[in-house]
Amino acid sequence: MQLCAIQMSSNTSVEDNIADIELQLASLEQAQQQLVLLPECCLFFGGKDKAQLALARENQATNELKGRLGKLASKYNVFLVAGSIPVLSDQQEKFTNSCFVFSPEGTELGGYDKIHLFDVAVQDSEKNYFESRYAKAGDHISVVKVNGINVGLTICYDLRFPELFRQLCQQGAKIITVPSAFTRVTGAAHWQTLLQARAIENQVYIVAAGQEGVHFNGRETWGHSMIISPWGEILTQLDTGKGIICADYQEQELDKVRKAMPVATHNRFKNKLMSYE
Numbered sequence: 001m002q003l004c005a006i007q008m009s010s011n012t013s014v015e016d017n018i019a020d021i022e023l024q025l026a027s028l029e030q031a032q033q034q035l036v037l038l039p040e041c042c043l044f045f046g047g048k049d050k051a052q053l054a055l056a057r058e059n060q061a062t063n064e065l066k067g068r069l070g071k072l073a074s075k076y077n078v079f080l081v082a083g084s085i086p087v088l089s090d091q092q093e094k095f096t097n098s099c100f101v102f103s104p105e106g107t108e109l110g111g112y113d114k115i116h117l118f119d120v121a122v123q124d125s126e127k128n129y130f131e132s133r134y135a136k137a138g139d140h141i142s143v144v145k146v147n148g149i150n151v152g153l154t155i156c157y158d159l160r161f162p163e164l165f166r167q168l169c170q171q172g173a174k175i176i177t178v179p180s181a182f183t184r185v186t187g188a189a190h191w192q193t194l195l196q197a198r199a200i201e202n203q204v205y206i207v208a209a210g211q212e213g214v215h216f217n218g219r220e221t222w223g224h225s226m227i228i229s230p231w232g233e234i235l236t237q238l239d240t241g242k243g244i245i246c247a248d249y250q251e252q253e254l255d256k257v258r259k260a261m262p263v264a265t266h267n268r269f270k271n272k273l274m275s276y277e
């Protein structure tokens with residue numbers, strides 16, 4: 001199987017964003033089966049204040065956004081990991097920032113609600129990010145079987161919490177997806193290092209798709225989408241601009257790395273905090 005990540009510069013027009021996704025999907029060669037990751041907030045990004053909540057409300061009855069993502073998966077014959085869209089939560093004042101996985105038949109294989117919300121002060125024009133103001137945090141982890149391979153789902157700020165990645169791997173993940181909208185400032189400082197660390201310490205493929213550019217509300221995102229091997233090698237990357245990158249998933253490579261350096265077996269902090277012997 002091939003792993004692919006689409007880098008986007010999403011705006012507040014769902015139609016524009018879908019057209020951008022289609023442009024990239026149409027460029028794929030169909031020689032192999034592909035898993036394609038879209039960034040966080042792929043269908044709508046950079047709106048003001050309550051715009052995402054409004055979209056989640058609008059979409060609640062029809063579920064149109066999910067329907068259209070499923071159609072993209074079937075039209076282009078790919079496993080689509082659709083970064084994230086806002087989904088109205090039962091608590092009507094908030095939405096979950098949710099990732100969905102679709103099969104090439106367009107059926108939903110699974111999903112994940114972002115657990116760690118970005119309530120953070122950053123030295124940029126935005127200054128204070130306050131995601132939990134309108135978003136509700138998820139409360140369970142998610143591993144989805146994609147083409148027979150276990151894929152662990154995370155979103156953006158989750159990247160900073162190694163315990164999540166560790167648990168996904170303990171549940172069998174061999175690929176972890178990281179759809180993102182990292183800020184330019186924190187991205188430049190930490191993005192690549194965090195991605196490589198998560199790949200190396202867990203010996204998994206990491207597929208990371210970013211938003212990139214300056215968005216409608218002035219937000220600046222870092223891009224630098226990349227696919228990383230279980231050895232920590234960057235197999236392919238796209239620094240700036242829109243585009244698609246792909247690399248082969250090689251299960252033998254993953255097995256080789258895990259066999260030569262069996263850190264999962266050597267780990268003495270597996271299920272409980274062990275005291276030093």
Ligand SMILES: O=C(O)CNC(=O)[C@H](CS)NC(=O)CCC(=O)C(=O)O
Pocket residue numbers: 040041045046047052117118129130131156157160181182183186187
């Ligand atoms: O709010 C939206 O419109 C969409 N969501 C995002 O852009 C989210 C929450 S504000 N961004 C991040 O998680 C950035 C993490 C990051 O940059 C880091 O960990 O350094």
